[in-house]
Amino acid sequence: MSEYFSEKRNFRKYxxxxxxxxxxxxxxxxxxxxxxFLPKPSLVLESFSSLQVHYGFLVNALxxxxxxxxxxxxxYGIIFLLRVPLxxxxxxxxxxxxxxxxxxxxxxxxxxxxxxxxxxxxxxSEILFTFLVCLxxxxxxxxxxxxxxxxxxIEPFIALKAEDSFLYGNVYWKGIKPGLFASFERxxxxxxxxxxxxxxxxGYMGLGNIYRxxxxxxxxxxxxxxxxxxxxxxxxxxxxxxxxxxKLITWES
Amino acid sequence: xxxxxxKESSFILKAECISQTYLNEAGASLSLIQGxxxxxxxxxxxxxxGAASSGKSALLRIIAGIEKPTAGTVTFAQYKDLxxxxxxxxxxxxxxxxxxxxxxxxxxxxxxxxPDQVNSRIKEVIEAVGLNGYENHIPxxxxxxxxxRIALARALASEAKVILIDDPFRDLLPERKMNYYRLIRxxxxxxxxxxxxATADITEALLISxxxxxxxxxxxxxPGAIVKxxxxxxxxxxxxxxxxxxxxxxxxxxxxxxxYS
Numbered sequence: 001m002s003e004y005f006s007e008k009r010n011f012r013k014y015x016x017x018x019x020x021x022x023x024x025x026x027x028x029x030x031x032x033x034x035x036x037f038l039p040k041p042s043l044v045l046e047s048f049s050s051l052q053v054h055y056g057f058l059v060n061a062l063x064x065x066x067x068x069x070x071x072x073x074x075x076y077g078i079i080f081l082l083r084v085p086l087x088x089x090x091x092x093x094x095x096x097x098x099x100x101x102x103x104x105x106x107x108x109x110x111x112x113x114x115x116x117x118x119x120x121x122x123x124x125s126e127i128l129f130t131f132l133v134c135l136x137x138x139x140x141x142x143x144x145x146x147x148x149x150x151x152x153x154i155e156p157f158i159a160l161k162a163e164d165s166f167l168y169g170n171v172y173w174k175g176i177k178p179g180l181f182a183s184f185e186r187x188x189x190x191x192x193x194x195x196x197x198x199x200x201x202x203g204y205m206g207l208g209n210i211y212r213x214x215x216x217x218x219x220x221x222x223x224x225x226x227x228x229x230x231x232x233x234x235x236x237x238x239x240x241x242x243x244x245x246x247k248l249i250t251w252e253s
Numbered sequence: 254x255x256x257x258x259x260k261e262s263s264f265i266l267k268a269e270c271i272s273q274t275y276l277n278e279a280g281a282s283l284s285l286i287q288g289x290x291x292x293x294x295x296x297x298x299x300x301x302x303g304a305a306s307s308g309k310s311a312l313l314r315i316i317a318g319i320e321k322p323t324a325g326t327v328t329f330a331q332y333k334d335l336x337x338x339x340x341x342x343x344x345x346x347x348x349x350x351x352x353x354x355x356x357x358x359x360x361x362x363x364x365x366x367x368p369d370q371v372n373s374r375i376k377e378v379i380e381a382v383g384l385n386g387y388e389n390h391i392p393x394x395x396x397x398x399x400x401x402r403i404a405l406a407r408a409l410a411s412e413a414k415v416i417l418i419d420d421p422f423r424d425l426l427p428e429r430k431m432n433y434y435r436l437i438r439x440x441x442x443x444x445x446x447x448x449x450x451a452t453a454d455i456t457e458a459l460l461i462s463x464x465x466x467x468x469x470x471x472x473x474x475x476p477g478a479i480v481k482x483x484x485x486x487x488x489x490x491x492x493x494x495x496x497x498x499x500x501x502x503x504x505x506x507x508x509x510x511x512x513y514s
Contacts, residue, residue, distance in 0.1 A: 152345035156408075250391075
């Protein structure tokens with residue numbers, strides 16, 4: 001029954017979204033004269049090909065996409081390898097993490113501008129930046145999820161004098177995995193925003209740099225075309241994460 | 254098992270002057286348990302009976318080594334074969350939902366390196382709790398009773414001297430509870446362990462126990478102290494008919510007077 005309602009809700013969601021697109025096409029192609037608010041849909045369609053010709057879309061997309069998803073995999077791998085000492089630190093020294101939590105009041109622009117100021121513009125520096133964002137995000141998720149692991153999973157093993165390596169490496173780790181994997185969907189959105197912003201500020205390569213160039217040329221249709229393609233890539237990333245999540249995590253925390 | 258004891262002692266578990274104090278959100282010190290002492294003998298089923306928030310669970314967690322008491326000591330009888338002191342079964346389901354029934358139990362099989370012997374031990378405890386045929390099932394979405402059987406099998410696999418059971422059937426229907434009381438009694442008769450059980454249910458305490466320790470406030474006194482002790486016929490099987498006997502009615506009356514007056 002819940003699947004039926006979920007399917008119905010999905011259908012309505014996509015139907016409504018198609019309605020918004022149709023309204024945009026009708027309004028800006030046939031009714032409202034071309035202006036500076038939104039471009040004509042036919043111009044946006046043409047811009048998909050000009051994005052590649054004038055802005056080198058594919059190379060820049062590959063640069064951004066590989067940076068984002070490689071960083072995600074790398075950050076997860078590091079956390080997996082260091083899960084025992086990391087969980088020990090996060091669970092026994094919560095004050096340490098709480099003190100770092102105060103940095104949340106510094107906005108992304110503070111870190112991005114400082115990073116761009118400190119490190120030379122290069123492919124490596126961008127991957128390192130993306131990796132650090134992933135790592136901090138995932139460590140925070142691990143910390144929050146670890147605090148939420150059911151005590152009833154942990155306590156019988158404490159009574160049986162289980163070693164920390166077993167408790168952290170198996171019980172806690174498996175207990176936080178559903179939360180950790182679910183957080184990849186949020187990380188996907190968050191990372192795309194941060195990385196595009198970073199590339200926009202840095203102005204070297206990547207999809208963020210395409211936005212910067214298109215804005216400097218006041219190329220509105222290219223901006224919209226790039227936004228549509230980026231949205232499709234983010235949605236594809238989310239779909240893959242959801243499929244992996246469904247395949248790998250079969251339990252609730 | 255008697256032969257493997259290093260030092261002959263009358264008890265299997267001894268709690269002496271256990272006190273537990275907490276700081277509440279306002280920073281004030283709250284005493285939950287104060288100066289509680291008792292012993293559990295070999296093969297005995299002892300129930301700590303008390304109202305909600307009387308400190309039963311805290312006492313069990315202290316004995317399990319999960320919490321440290323503010324004061325007092327817990328001593329277990331020493332064995333040559335390094336048996337686990339205590340296994341703990343919490344109120345909430347404790348079987349890990351990502352592991353099969355067998356793998357949930359596997360960790361608890363201690364000191365055994367030979368895989369065949371480990372598997373044989375797992376098989377033995379699975380049979381003892383009536384989970385034959387479910388070895389490869391995953392406990393997620395299974396009933397509370399099924400998950401209790403896994404937790405019990407894990408405790409048995411650990412060869413613990415005492416199994417600490419914290420109010421596991423709170424949400425179970427009364428008619429289903431009786432099956433589990435019998436199962437626990439049968440298993441404890443077959444295998445060598447004592448049980449320390451915490452509950453707020455007087456009927457449960459009367460059906461399952463050899464001895465009931467009543468945890469309550471003494472009149473005008475401290476919180477979480479053992480105020481009375483009731484001995485029942487040792488080793489009998491739980492049956493509803495027992496509750497109708499004069500002896501049980503008198504004990505129930507006395508418990509109710511202590512708890513609610």
